[in-house]
Amino acid sequence: MGKRTVIPFGPQHPVLPEPIHLDLVMEDERVVEALPTIGFVHRGLEKLCEKHDYIQMIYVAERICGICSFIHGLGYAQAIEEIMQIEVPERAKWLRTFWAELSRIHSHMLWAGLLADAFGFESLFMHSWRVREAIVDIIDETAGGRVIFGSCKVGGVRRDVEDKKLGEIRSKISEIEKQFDELYRVFDNDTTVHKRMDGVGVMTKEEAYSLGAVGPTLRASGVASDARLLNYGVYSELEWEPIVETAGDCQARCIVRLREIYQSFDLLRQVIDKIPAGPIEVDRIKGNPDGSYMSRLEQPRGEVCYYLKGNGGKNLERFRVRTPTFANIPPLVHMLKGVELADVPLIILTIDPCISCAER
Amino acid sequence: MSEVFEVTELEASKLAETAKQHRGEGYRLVQVCANRLPESFEILYSFDRKEQLVNYRVEVPAEGATLPSISESYLAAFAYENEIKDLFGIEVTGLVLDFGGNFLKTKVKTPFADAPPPPKKKIAVKKVAATEDAENSDAKEPAPKGPICEPAGPYVPQPGDDKAEESENKPADNTEEKKES
Amino acid sequence: MLASITRLVSRSSISKPATRLYPAERREPYAAVRGHIRFIHDTCIFCTLCAKKCPTDAIVVDRKERRWTIDRRKCILCGSCVEACRKACLVCENERSAPFTQGSWDYMETHYDKDAGDAVGAVKPDEFTD
Numbered sequence: 001m002g003k004r005t006v007i008p009f010g011p012q013h014p015v016l017p018e019p020i021h022l023d024l025v026m027e028d029e030r031v032v033e034a035l036p037t038i039g040f041v042h043r044g045l046e047k048l049c050e051k052h053d054y055i056q057m058i059y060v061a062e063r064i065c066g067i068c069s070f071i072h073g074l075g076y077a078q079a080i081e082e083i084m085q086i087e088v089p090e091r092a093k094w095l096r097t098f099w100a101e102l103s104r105i106h107s108h109m110l111w112a113g114l115l116a117d118a119f120g121f122e123s124l125f126m127h128s129w130r131v132r133e134a135i136v137d138i139i140d141e142t143a144g145g146r147v148i149f150g151s152c153k154v155g156g157v158r159r160d161v162e163d164k165k166l167g168e169i170r171s172k173i174s175e176i177e178k179q180f181d182e183l184y185r186v187f188d189n190d191t192t193v194h195k196r197m198d199g200v201g202v203m204t205k206e207e208a209y210s211l212g213a214v215g216p217t218l219r220a221s222g223v224a225s226d227a228r229l230l231n232y233g234v235y236s237e238l239e240w241e242p243i244v245e246t247a248g249d250c251q252a253r254c255i256v257r258l259r260e261i262y263q264s265f266d267l268l269r270q271v272i273d274k275i276p277a278g279p280i281e282v283d284r285i286k287g288n289p290d291g292s293y294m295s296r297l298e299q300p301r302g303e304v305c306y307y308l309k310g311n312g313g314k315n316l317e318r319f320r321v322r323t324p325t326f327a328n329i330p331p332l333v334h335m336l337k338g339v340e341l342a343d344v345p346l347i348i349l350t351i352d353p354c355i356s357c358a359e360r
Numbered sequence: 361m362s363e364v365f366e367v368t369e370l371e372a373s374k375l376a377e378t379a380k381q382h383r384g385e386g387y388r389l390v391q392v393c394a395n396r397l398p399e400s401f402e403i404l405y406s407f408d409r410k411e412q413l414v415n416y417r418v419e420v421p422a423e424g425a426t427l428p429s430i431s432e433s434y435l436a437a438f439a440y441e442n443e444i445k446d447l448f449g450i451e452v453t454g455l456v457l458d459f460g461g462n463f464l465k466t467k468v469k470t471p472f473a474d475a476p477p478p479p480k481k482k483i484a485v486k487k488v489a490a491t492e493d494a495e496n497s498d499a500k501e502p503a504p505k506g507p508i509c510e511p512a513g514p515y516v517p518q519p520g521d522d523k524a525e526e527s528e529n530k531p532a533d534n535t536e537e538k539k540e541s
Numbered sequence: 542m543l544a545s546i547t548r549l550v551s552r553s554s555i556s557k558p559a560t561r562l563y564p565a566e567r568r569e570p571y572a573a574v575r576g577h578i579r580f581i582h583d584t585c586i587f588c589t590l591c592a593k594k595c596p597t598d599a600i601v602v603d604r605k606e607r608r609w610t611i612d613r614r615k616c617i618l619c620g621s622c623v624e625a626c627r628k629a630c631l632v633c634e635n636e637r638s639a640p641f642t643q644g645s646w647d648y649m650e651t652h653y654d655k656d657a658g659d660a661v662g663a664v665k666p667d668e669f670t671d
Contacts, residue, residue, distance in 0.1 A: 039465035212436030
């Protein structure tokens with residue numbers, strides 16, 4: 001039995017994109033237990049539903065997080081549309097999927113860069129973000145902002161993308177994919193990457209499922225669970241399958257996300273080929289939400305649940321978001337048991353921590 | 361195409377055995393959501409297996425609220441239940457990993473625990489109001505003369521400037537006026 | 542493979558940099574970019590609808606004083622005011638605003654009515670019932 005010490009990790013750490021605090025109980029160089037504390041970016045956004053009415057609340061929902069902002073807005077809009085029984089036109093649904101997949105690609109590329117930076121591979125970090133700039137440029141051109149899209153609203157989308165522009169974007173995507181091929185080769189084949197990430201932070205299939213892991217953290221342990229299988233939006237008309245790896249270590253979680261980037265490129269091409277013409281929004285929204293609904297979507301980090309409850313007034317009674325990073329905190333605590341201190345930042349990054357989502 | 365949302369009512373005393381039963385059947389915990397009603401707390405539990413969602417609603421009174429923990433069956437519930445404790449002040453008994461109120465650090469303890477404000481009464485605006493407004497505003501102040509249609513530009517308040525205090529107050533007054541109207 | 546990134550790195554070290562020398566060199570923003578809100582005071586009737594729709598209360602309109610102000614620090618560029626205005630007085634331009642200097646009031650923009658002698662009350666009362 002060695003001597004036990006407690007090392008505080010965070011809230012400021014070079015590897016963390018957002019502040020989270022972990023008390024690491026150490027025995028020599030091994031972590032025995034990790035105790036998380038959150039609340040450094042808690043803004044109480046759920047209580048703002050008392051102040052803003054249900055149409056303006058979408059701006060609050062979009063600004064819960066900067067990286068995964070579009071799908072937050074989309075989840076809110078879908079939940080309100082289910083409660084009020086609003087029928088969204090077809091073209092709006094396809095445009096929403098177009099932006100959702102772009103959002104997924106940019107988030108995964110950002111994460112890939114941060115992961116490379118975590119184990120000191122700075123040139124790979126810079127090149128990942130350089131490829132990501134091309135994606136963010138497409139978002140800027142179509143939606144109006146680089147990360148906060150501002151294009152989703154209750155009843156449709158706010159702006160249209162012309163078919164000619166969609167054709168240009170389709171050819172741009174093919175070029176970006178070729179640039180991304182070189183990065184994928186490095187993540188997959190490089191010896192130093194394998195030495196850092198193989199066999200680190202292993203989670204078996206049963207552990208991952210019972211601890212409530214979601215998203216790539218769950219899919220890298222062998223469980224084929226993806227919220228897009230619920231067929232919201234237009235995913236039932238696209239050909240795709242959840243991406244699963246079986247190793248359950250950091251390398252598997254990395255490869256799942258990189259393969260999802262390829263899958264999103266493919267989905268984007270399918271969306272651009274199949275998008276129908278038509279209106280992009282509902283004419284007029286009458287009445288107030290009365291009732292409750294929980295909508296589930298697939299964010300880049302996992303499954304997000306939106307629970308909205310209205311009682312007939314203009315303001316919602318309850319607005320609750322269960323974000324994927326919050327659900328991945330118990331698996332993180334489990335994964336950190338028995339690892340060496342040098343591997344702790346890497347394991348925290350492989351669950352893709354978006355702490356501003358986790359404590360809205 | 362979208363999934364159906366159904367909620368079953370559940371007693372707080374039967375919560376632990378329902379959770380254990382679902383654990384045996386292979387369900388995973390999706391979320392735990394608490395809501396403050398005027399006289400009570402309602403807590404929504406959701407479990408999922410193969411994309412089928414099962415929801416339960418538990419209601420506890422607002423005074424002296426206690427809830428049994430499901431963290432023996434679902435270890436993942438410790439995060440949700442500590443969050444409920446810290447934000448709403450509901451006492452959760454039997455937690456496997458209890459942070460004692462320190463899981464979510466906030467400046468104000470239990471920020472969501474207060475009862476929601478009562479719904480505002482609707483005020484119907486009558487047609488007379490608009491013309492009255494017109495007559496009054498014509499009579500009170502004459503129209504300002506001179507070049508008015510240019511933007512004010514950068515304004516740096518000087519220390520001995522009375523007008524600085526006035527203009528500083530004006531935007532605040534406007535906000536209050538707007539909220540009343 | 543040990544140095545699999547060699548090809549990528551050597552190509553980027555030879556070619557010209559991917560970044561531009563900002564602020565000396567600026568990029569032309571796209572047409573759809575939400576940069577800042579511009580107010581056209583010629584056609585404004587001071588109905589205060591834009592102030593009602595603003596989610597952050599950045600726009601403050603005084604009907605009696607015939608004054609329209611915007612606090613650019615609070616504006617989140619959502620475009621609700623642009624959609625709400627009936628007289629097309631508000632336009633979303635694609636140039637992003639310059640950074641605000643500390644201690645000055647250049648984030649507050651105020652406009653007065655062009656000729657405030659016009660009759661007010663040209664708004665129907667239906668707009669105010671929610």
